[in-house]
Amino acid sequence: MAGERFARIATAGRCISRIFIAGAVVFGLSLGIGAHAANNSVQGAKKDEGYSTEAPTAILIEASSGSVLFEKNADELRAPSSMMKLMTAEVVFHMVKQGELKLTDEFKVSENSWRKGGAPAGGSTMFAAIHSSVSVDDLLHGAIIQSGNDSCMVLAEGIAGNETSFAEMMTKRARELGLTRSTFGNSTGLPNPDNKMTVRELSMLARHIIQTYPEFYKLFSQQEFTWNKIRQQNRNPLLKSLDGADGLKTGYTKEGGYGMVGSAVQNGTRLIVAINGLEDKDDRAAEAKKLLEWGFRNFETRTLFAAKSPVGSAKVFGGNQRWVRLTTAEPVRVMVQKNGNDRLIARIVYDGPVRAPIEQGQRIGAIKVWRGANVAVEEPLYASDAVTTGTTMQRAIDGASELMIGMFRAGIEKL
Secondary structure, eight states: OOSBOOEEEOOTTOEEEEEEETTEEEEEEEEEOGGGOOOOOTTTOOSSTTOOOSSSEEEEEETTTOOEEEEESTTOOBOOGGGGHHHHHHHHHHHHHTTSSOTTOEEEOOHHHHHHHSGGGTSSOOOOOTTOEEEHHHHHHHHHHSOOHHHHHHHHHHHHSSHHHHHHHHHHHHHHTTOOSOBOSSSSOOSOTTOBBOHHHHHHHHHHHHHHOHHHHGGGGOOEEEETTEEEEOSOTHHHHSTTEEEEEEEEETTTEEEEEEEEEETTEEEEEEEEEESOHHHHHHHHHHHHHHHHHHEEEEEEEOTTSEEEEEEEESBSSSEEEEEOSSOEEEEEETTSOOEEEEEEEEBSSEESOBOTTOEEEEEEEEETTEEEEEEEEEESSOBOBOOHHHHHHHHHHHHHHHHHHHHHHHO
16 A cells, blocks of 8 residues: 555645656646746756766765755765764764763773774874873864874774774664665774765765764864874865865775865855765865855755645545645755756655554655755655544545555556
8 A cells, every 4th residue: 555645735836747756646846946947857857967076976965954966976885985984983972972981081092003093004193102091082183183093993992892893883873874875894994895885975974963063073173183292284175275164074095086075164054065086185175175166156045845834745544534734843945056047846755645543743754855866855744733543434435545546556557
């Protein structure tokens, strides 16, 4: 019985278009912006017109709404290199916030973390002395500002006993955050076949860190950090080249190439960029900066639906009413091009019909807004009212209706 179904969308004066997806009919909302308002199908849209990048994989999002402004191979799994340290940091941030760890707690620098991540390794390091004890706070500074491999290894060993167990914690935490494809083999991003992330999930992780841990996010913009009498500069080139830049992380391995997750705020709008796979670190800096500048120059925020306002309705099975109204907890906002060339389509997606009884506030599905071929923003939808179980007759009528719809679909599929 479950499947993508008819959805009634609140039009608020906008024009309705029917979209045929995978043999099921749903009602979508064609949102023309400015003088270019027109119906447009997802299938016929061209991808990311008006901009190109040399980066093999790239994405640009607006932080507040999560609206995607540009993407290129955004779901391609690649070695994230040191950008993966964002996940290491998030695990530590989360434990501190939950009271499971204190910034004043100290962990010992093992020979393993010193030899493989410290000065003898020749990679990025905070130069923590072997067998010394370092606080969680200082280790976070070393991991974020200096990209210290030793910092991450000491944290991993101190928290989980070894890197392998900590990497399992990273993967588990990633799933809790909705990062469904990321996998981790260590805490540093050093070459390991299990270290895989997409730029989409890197941008999602960056957005989560910015919104959830503002007190820790300040570390990403700190220009330098001194440890063991060695002063090192922040490795993020955007901090000195782009107004409003305040994070996040660069990365490089031979396997993954040069990559970066960056963020900046201009005129009250925060954008996040993630790129990976470039062959030159100067190209990495240039491409990230150009993509952010393009986003700030060409886009502005529009509100499609206010918080808690009716967005649409979903079909109910076996209830005392046939439809349930849907709302969002937060406003549905999307970044649109200032020149008015964007054509957006909104569609309610849910498995249904939704079986009664339904509680008020129960999550039903989501509203997705497409810009061309790409999903620009997605927000969960909730039942605005409770729906009780219907009478025996109402349930019988709904059952017969679903049977007829199923037979109709089966006939369509045979054709």
